[in-house]
Amino acid sequence: MISKSKWIAGALLAAACLTAFAQDGDTRKEDDAFLLLRDSVRRDDASKAEFYAARLANYAIPSYVDYYRLKSHFRDASAAEILDFLKRYEGSAIADRLRNDWLLELGRKRDWAMFDQQQPLFVLDDDLQVKCYTLLSRLSKGQNVANEARALLVNPPNYGEGCGALIAALSQTRQFSAEDLWAQVRLAGEMNATGPARRTIILLNGSDKKIAQAIDLPAVALAKGAGQTKDEHEAFLVAVGRAAKTSIKLSVLALKKALPKLTPQERAIGWANIALQASYVIAPETSEYWRQSSGAPLSIDQFQWKARSAMRDGDWSLLRQTIAAMPASLRADPTWIYWNARAMAAEARGNTPEVLALYRSIADRQDYYGLLAAEELGRNVSIPAPGAPPTPAEIAAIAASPGFQRALKFFDLRLRFEGTREWNWEVRRLNERELIAAAEYARQNHILDRMVYTAERTRVQADYTHRYPAPHDDIMAPTTRTLGLDRAWVYGLIRQESRFIMNAQSSVGASGLMQVMPSTGRWVAKKIGLTDFVQDMLTDVRTNILLGANYMNMVLGSMDGSQVLATAAYNAGPGRLRSWRSSLTKPMDATVFIETMPYYETRSYVKNVMTNATYYAALFEGKPQSLKARLGVVTPKGYTQQEQQQTTFSSR
Template structure:
């Protein structure tokens, strides 16, 4: 029997008592106002003045009444407000006032950040002695290159050259360009002839190993013509790998040349595995390569031939020497057999994996499918039965094979109200919570995660419940997951911004459960999060994509401000997802992959003709991240459907065949 969840409105009652709980916690922390309503007033005042303070303007605070100013000064985030103001106005800060603040709040993150900014400000404004005092007390020995170089500059300024030479050379002798603060120190080394050819040769080797070839070329000019020529060859191998490989005959037969050729082969493989294989066969007959190089390049070419679904992939993978085989090879042998529907070979491929790999859900599932296709039905059903107990992509597919219900049983984490009350009385918990409530989410997450490291497992369980009650879903989900607590589905699959998701999804003609699956997988519902690639917000949109979609749906667009606004991000994300669904004729598998990797890549991954089982297509997605992402989103979509309706929707029913793109005549006939 599938249990329906209580609507969010019924869970809101707990949150209505929050001000009183926060007041009690603040009182315990020694920051309590006169009544429990004051914390909401403090929060509102903080949000009113923070933005102007962050710009170095304190006038908004000064315009508050004296009572409001006193109330704000008792707020747990008062240090954050003062630090934000001073970070933007260090040139006007009174030294005594600033040092008193740092002395009182020095262990808090805003004070630590302010101290770092102040140290940089002193150095850049020429007060090297003032900088040095701070450096020696707080930063010496922490290996922060920027500060270390500024300290050495201060030593030089004071005439203490004997202290500089060794550490300066350590900072210089790295395989990458150092921060600009190191330039004066490195100039000192150069001007005083403290860097010789041996030093430059060592750094040249480090730069080459790090594939920092432009730096290597600059260093080579300080050595000799041989190194200049070597750097030029590395750059050619990087930028024109095929030409470099075809010109192998002009290279000296030494270790450096063989590594340059191997590197060029790797670069060409990314672009065109077939051309790389042809060139490598020729070069490897005439150039002496080490066994490690031969294995590395053969494996690289074989793997990318398989990822690109090119002819001969399985044979290349099979022919690899035992010493060249790694986890990727085991996986792509199996994936290639799967794509070729070579079921007996697939069984052999899986059996050849180490036991730990065989035990993973994906290979347990495909082993069961292969057994089924090979006519070993009892063994297949037994394997499906075991896997169907899992609440996962493969667990759901296994249950579909057997026609069984999904493993969706919800088990609520037991709440210990006394423990929760004690937790939320801790100053660090109060601070992280208030940072979240005022919109300084990333700072709140950082402080929350720091607190977690000091908690016992049981305290972490209660902290997960507490974060969920606050609506801080990213911390609730991640905290529960860190304990292996996966069965409280209200915590793990919450429904924030429900009205917005439903309305925006309806406008985009997609299921809200799908949009929820995307948002949870992309951001864990963090409204301000940014990826390394530059995607922003709940549904992780790139700024250029956000701008284009905003133009299409006539939504006012202000860049980051729009993308970090939850409702706007949901509108843009669902609209873009809807466009991907339309592009791929409602195929959720392809649209989900395109949302992650881009439609231009998905188009390249489509079969050239006919169609392929969506499960097989997913397993053969070349990018590990996108493959995992599609599985994660589709499993989450299934769970969110159950969460929102109490009904089970078969995952298999949503996996449409993946077909070759329509040709021009077919498109015209539509």
């Protein structure tokens, strides 16, 4: 017979379970209402937004409920209403987000009094249009902002109303010359930004229809010829560059035919436009096109591709000259500090004091160029001893932070954008010990991408197992061992592909840790005899690693064992890599090959993966590693293993 005390205990337990179940059900209902509120605002449905907001009076994240409620009628909201929100949530990520929204609206209305009051309070200050409005406000007060505007206005597709208005005001106040405006027209043409090109050419009394045709229908514009006026010449030159994307030969013929009508500088601009497109496809005549572009005012991309062409040709003198001519901000980029040092060392046949000073200026960076520079100074990659682990009290302090609690709530809701914003906002104000504790807290909550992000911000007490984690090694180690794959390389690729987010999904449909495409998954499954494969299996850790590692192994074999080529092929596709490799007539230093790959995304990807792999190898093997040795050289297809080894040895 059950005792009375046991019966009472059981009843209390059952009641507690029922209460918890009811509360859990209520929480789910509130979460659903919050997601519907967010969706209503995104669809600009104010009535539904108010309906769902009214049901969230006690929601776990009140600041976001209030944010979406305000955003649903933002353009009609009073300044008092917005200021009240900012006061209530001052110091939070969502308050800074709302201030960003408001600054855009204030700039659009030209309410400079309120704009000037709020702009210094915008913490992240990472919005291009807000930056343009800031200069526009200063310009309205008679300040000279031309130099700052030239440095800022380099990406026409993202200009929007604010930057367009700034260009118009700079023209009207004569702070921008006609040449400044023509530079903007050319840049817009180069970047396929028809709207900004049309707006700017009107300021020059040119034909917006002709510049639009040059960008959108370049073959038609070329057929009409260069014309007679300045704006017709400029539109023609834009068309030369645009048409070269599909046919360099056609553009060359059209430019040569028009040469008698063009000034020397216009001819140089035409050749620079062709040279840029030729660089993207590694055309054999690229160097000659750049030679003929001498005297042209170059865009940021043109400067960089002229430099890459010089390094591919081994023309170190031209590389130095090109870097020296770059704008100061570009010249100060670690990429060009490193390559300037390489060019100087090649010309001097050794590392002079000036060269060593350049290497030292970037050698403490823990990225691709920092590691390469450090090796030139005799320092290979090694893993420092970690500092003291975080205490339970330090981790508890992180867990108690409302910002981190909001982040975890958003991650639970699968709102990764909002969760990441909240997490990053909190991380920016932490000291070293707090960063270590936050990284460990992320690990404990299985948010490995934020663990990596947080750990990378430590400087003195870095824990490299947080920076370079190796989850699922019970699956990875036997898989790579069976295939004979370098485990450090595979983890280096995963760290770049997904940051260890198992349910990561790319815009093109790649899934899981190793971001395997469904078509690739089916193909690899068939190759290795996995007969029961279905697409949903790509989000299973074991299957994702099995298929991804086998695909890496297949690509590596097709690229003659070169990790550099295989990494690039994993990102850009084996077909493109075969095409890029076919341009080689002799072995090439892998750093040069990587730097001159046509796709920005693939260049960055390979640099990051190979850097990651070097750190992982140092962790796994417990000894210093050489990034340069891992990169080696890239050879044309058909080199024997012995020839590759001889080439690698002779390049050291």
